[in-house]
Amino acid sequence: MSNKDPLNWMLSEAIGSLARAERLRQQFFVLQSAGPRETCWEPPIDVLETDKELLILVALPGVDPEQVEAVIQDGVLVISGHRTLPAELRNARIHRLELPQGQFERRIALPVGRYAVSRFAVNGCIAVRLAKS
Numbered sequence: 279m280s281n282k283d284p285l286n287w288m289l290s291e292a293i294g295s296l297a298r299a300e301r302l303r304q305q306f307f308v309l310q311s312a313g314p315r316e317t318c319w320e321p322p323i324d325v326l327e328t329d330k331e332l333l334i335l336v337a338l339p340g341v342d343p344e345q346v347e348a349v350i351q352d353g354v355l356v357i358s359g360h361r362t363l364p365a366e367l368r369n370a371r372i373h374r375l376e377l378p379q380g381q382f383e384r385r386i387a388l389p390v391g392r393y394a395v396s397r398f399a400v401n402g403c404i405a406v407r408l409a410k411s
Contacts, residue, residue: 319378332408339402
C-alpha cells in the first residue's frame with residue numbers, strides 16, 4: 279500500500295481482519311451436545327456418491343484414522359476425534375499455527391438407507407466410506 283493513502287491502507291487491513299475472523303468462525307463452533315460450552319472445530323469435507331457408496335473426505339492431515347470415530351446416529355453421520363501437536367513439538371516455539379488443534383466433530387445428514395461404515399487415510403484426508411446395502 280502507498281504511504282500517501284492511509285485510508286486505503288486502513289480499509290485493506292480491516293477487510294483482511296474480517297476475512298480472517300470469518301475463516302475462524304467457519305472452522306470453530308460450540309458443540310451443544312457436549313458438556314457445558316465445550317469448544318470444538320469442524321473440519322472441511324467433500325461428499326461424493328456413486329451407485330454403490332457415499333464417500334466423505336475429511337481434511338485431517340496428521341490425524342490417525344484409527345483415532346477418528348465415525349458413527350451413524352438418527353440418519354446423521356457423526357465424525358469426531360481429537361487433534362494434538364506431536365509430543366516432540368509441544369515445547370517448540372510456534373511461529374504460525376493454522377491447523378486447528380483439540381476436539382473436532384462434523385455432522386452430515388445422510389440419505390435414507392442402510393450403510394456399512396469403514397475409514398482409511400488418503401492424501402492427508404480421512405476417507406469415510408459408506409457402502410450402500
